[in-house]
Amino acid sequence: MKFLVLMAEKDSFARWEAADAAEHEAAFARFEAFARAVEERGSMLGGDALASPDQARTLRPADDAGVRSVVAGPYAETVEQLGGFFLIDVADLETALEAARELPESYSVEVRPIIDMEPG
Amino acid sequence: MTVLEEVVRDDWGRLLALLVARFGRLDLAEDALADAVEAAARTWPADGVPANPAAWLLTAARRRALDRLRAEAVAARRVPVLAVEAELAQEAQRTMADSGEVLVDERLRLVLLCAHPSLSREAAAALTLRLVMGVTTEDVARLFLVPTPTMAARLTRARKRLAGARFELPPPDALPGRVTFVEDVAYLAFTAGYAPGSGADVLRADVAGEALRLVAVLRSVLPAGLPERDQAELDALLALMLLQHSRRDARVRDGALVLLPDQDRGLWRHDEVAEAVELLQPWVHAPPSPYLLQALVAAEHAIAPSPGETAWERIVQRYDELLDLVDSPVVRLNRAVAVAEASGPQAGLAALSGVALPGHRLPAVRAELLARLGRYDEARTAYDAALAMCGNDAERAHLLTRRAETDAG
Structure with a gap:
């Protein structure tokens, strides 16, 4: 079963920049532990880090006049910033959550099943 | 020269060394700094040059490096790092966090890293020009007369070889040995410019100038208290390069090579000669050492009023x-x-x-001496041998002229 794992953290980007080498190392270790945990239970399909929200552009829904505007910033203005994502393939939601516990503790991690379009 | 070009010329090595100290990785530090320079080239013309251009580049490079580290972490891609003492890494981190002046100067570590014993002198010379002097890969390729992709691959191999190496100052007793290697690397780069082995140029003053700058940087970043003989060698090397470089304008006339006796001594840069002589002054009676003796020979030519008075x-x-x-x-x-x-x-x-001695120089000298003795047949044979081995167009032209003169004689 495939899952999207979304990692968000309060002021994630400023925190990363302010962190020192030891804190960065600690984060690297958590990512590695997560990758190992996923591989033990299934497979890692991919993952990437995202650029900071100020580089995002959002195409807004059309207004009454049918005009769609592009605004700076992410889809949802929240304190928590989406910093990266993984795509993993493991048996079930519980297993996915188990692996997700390995990620840095300051993160809020959303694990959401991906709808299977393969006939099966 | 634009402000950006000036900052790159003067501060590249310093900024790169600081980034390497903080991140422990050559590739990351170099890419980040190159990105920062590229961003500066894009934004400074429109936004104006920042008050502290070097600090601007450092901040931009640091952000870029951190972004890439985060991306690599998510992708769980581990890259080997250089061994950097924790204290130095922290110091570098502090400097960057204050985003102000570049206070720590770790260029010596960078110079010594590039002149790593595991690299060939040629690879070390190319890497030093790129990393310490900030010469672009295209220019390094041009200087060594190879296509840019070839040089890029060569530099990449050299960097890979250094992964896991120590970004450190060797213990005091090992320092002179490493400095000697840097000197050889610098002199090799200098020679590549002063007497190109192949190609159309008689001399490539820009490479020679870069190598000279490297030795000047090395002298300025070395700690005091180097053993006397090593200090003499370093001063002598700089003097030797200055003396040879001071003749650059006289060495070429209408694209042809002009040898020492035929040079117009009025074209020599006499301020550079004076600087070299001043460097050598304290060492004239020092115990003999290789660069010192070569520099003293060069100085004899420089102070002779005419060739006949040498x-x-x-x-x-x-x-x-x-x-x-x-x-x-x-x-x-x-x-x-x-x-x-x-x-x-x-x-x-x-x-x-x-x-x-392989190469064209030995038969060329032999030919010249034979011609002076009037032994023209032997001289022509020797000129032919020299011509067969000479890859430099200007020197070939010179040899052909001399050979033709033996026909007349």
Whole structure:
């Protein structure tokens, strides 16, 4: 079963920049532990880090006049910033959550099943 | 030169060394700094040059490096890092966090890293030009007369070889040995510019100038208290390069090579000669060492008012001392030239006997001496041998002219 794992953290980007080498190392270790945990239970399909929200552009829904505007910033203005994502393939939601516990503790991690379009 | 070009020229090595100290990775530091320079080229013309251009580049490079680290972490891609002491890494981190002045100067570590014993001198020279001096890969390729992709691949291999190396200052007793390697690397780069082995240029003053700048940087970043002999060698190397470089305008006339005796001495850069002589002054009576003796020979030429007034006996004596230290065919060849000037072509030829040296220089000197003795048939054979091995267009033209003159004689 495939899952999207979304990692968000309060002021994630400023925190990363302010962190020192030891804190960065600690984060690297958590990512590695997560990758190992996923591989033990299934497979890692991919993952990437995202650029900071100020580089995002959002195409807004059309207004009454049918005009769609592009605004700076992410889809949802929240304190928590989406910093990266993984795509993993493991048996079930519980297993996915188990692996997700390995990620840095300051993160809020959303694990959401991906709808299977393969006939099966 | 734009402000950006100036900052890159003067601060590249310093900024890169600081980034390497903080992140422990050459590739990351270099890419980040290159990105920052690229961003500066894009934004400064419109936004104006920042108050502290070097600090701006450092901040931009640091952000870029952190972004990439985060991306690599998510992708769980581990890259080997250089061994950097925790204290230095923290110091570098503090400097960057204050985003102000670049206070720590770790260029010496960077210079020593590039002159790593695991690299060939050629690779070390190219890497030093790129990393310490900030010469672009395209320009390094041009300087070494190879296509850019070839040089890029060569630089990448050299960087990979250094992964896991130590970004450190060797213990005081090992420092002179490493400095000697840097000197050789710098002199190799200098020679590549001063007497290109191949191609159309008689001389590439820009490479020679970069190598000179490297030795000047090395002198400025080395700690005080180097053993006397090593200090003498370093000063002598800078003097030797300055003396040779001071003749650049006289060495070429209408695209052709002009040899020392035929050079217009009015075209020599006399301020550079003076600087070199001043560097050598304290060492004139120092115990002999290789660069010192070569510099003293070069100085003899520089202070002679005319070729006829050159103190050839003293030059022969310097070469004799040099032979005692390093018995190499190149030294023997140069000594034979001096002997010929001091005691005539017959003595010069005798001094050449037993010298074996690949390349065109040995047969070219032999041809010249044979021609002076009126032994034209032998001279022509020797010129042909020299021409067959000479890859530099300007030198070939010179040899062809000389050969034609033996036909007339």
